[in-house]
Amino acid sequence: MIRLRQMSRDERVRHLDNARQIAAIFTAFTLPLSTSLQAIGVTVLAILSIELLIREPHRLTTVMRDPAAYLPVVLVALLLIGVTWSMLPLGGAIKWVGPYAKLLLIPLLMATAFTPRQVLRIGFGFLAGCLIVMIVSYVSLLWRSGPWWVFAGPGVPWKDNAIQSECFALCAFGLAYAASRFWAQGDRPRAGAVAMLALLFFANIFLILISRTGALVALSLFGLLLFQLAGWRRALLIGVPLAMIGATALWTLPGVKGRIAEVSIGLSTNDPGSTASRVDFWTKALSFVRAAPLIGHGTGSIRPLYQSREATAPSPYGGATADPHNQFLHVVLQIGLIGGLILLAMWVAHAVLFLDRGVVGLFGVAAVWLNVLGSLFNSHISQVTQGMLYCMAVGLLGALVLARTRPT
DSSP: OHHHHHHHHHHHHHHHHHHHHHHHHHHHHHTTTOHHHHHHHHHHHHHHHHHHHHHOTHHHHHHTTSHHHHHHHHHHHHHHHGGGGOSSOHHHHHGGGHHHHGGGHHHHHHTSOOOHHHHHHHHHHHHHHHHHHHHHHHHHHHOTTSSOTTSSBTTBOSSOHHHHHHHHHHHHHHHHHHHHHHHHTTOHHHHHHHHHHHHHHHHHHHHSSOOHHHHHHHHHHHHHHHHHHHHHHHHHHHHHHHHHHHHHHHHTSHHHHHHHHHHHHHTTSOOTTSHHHHHHHHHHHHHHHHHSTTTOSOTTOHHHHHHHHHTTSOOTTSSOOSOOSOHHHHHHHHHHHHHHHHHHHHHHHHHHHHTTOHHHHHHHHHHHHHHHHHTTTSOTTTSHHHHHHHHHHHHHHHHHHHHHHSOO
């Protein structure tokens, strides 16, 4: 009887672990496709991960000794405390903690028992979702008269061009690395096929309504891959000529030329999508920071701050914004330079976690770099897709690194 009960418990645990794996794959698959489905997937994943940690609490206590795990929690906690001095009422302020709650997924995933094979399958789930988006994107570009009125934009089936470009950049990076491994192993046909798929992802970034941030991320990840594969000297010898050829070719694309023109012309226009809007956001943000440098204006105070300046200095954006389009400023305006330093420390801790960690470390560094670079021009962590992509990548890859150094 005891044996039967034990077997029953083991089977239940196995089914829960399988469900957690499926939830993680589903979440990764829906990242480039649907915000609603992504929310469902990550909720199930979080519940099942918490269930595992209730069964094996030592996992969490062990992981929480590492700054890569506890600094995201500290940042969320400070934002929660920040509602007490917010410019908004308590009920209105506390909802602005929500965009950062996804950071709690990082220690949660680091503490769970994902294996390298499981993480690879989750990565394939993300690749499959991006592949669907890419195929539909190319079809819509080639068949202009198709039923694409429900799309977010030309060649952008779902979400927006910035999200699509950054997801594609990460896919191109991973596929290019895989192609190099296949080539080194002598598997030329597979290397060629994977390299072609990487090229299709990379090219799509520049063929659609190009995202300046997405293009910058793609090119920087290409540089990181060259450095990893060839060292900095060979990377320069290969990368500089390729960059010059690519820049010359891209300059002739209407989409690229148009986006370059926006940067120069936008500074003198009131186009809500122009560079002038960002300059206005950042200039005003610096004055707000000077007014409350250490602890900021409280969680959720960004829109009220910009509203206070609309009467005397109206924004080219057309109204008060709730996002200064810079992750550091997004934190500092709410919880001050103390919060900003925690954010920077978190990024550093995550980068250090992945340095010199082989293939897992390479992809971890790529995920951190993508987020840091994108956060210069957008509030990536607080945004739904980019923030979730960062938390999933750092949490899952971090789990593999920590499992090697502190096995449970």
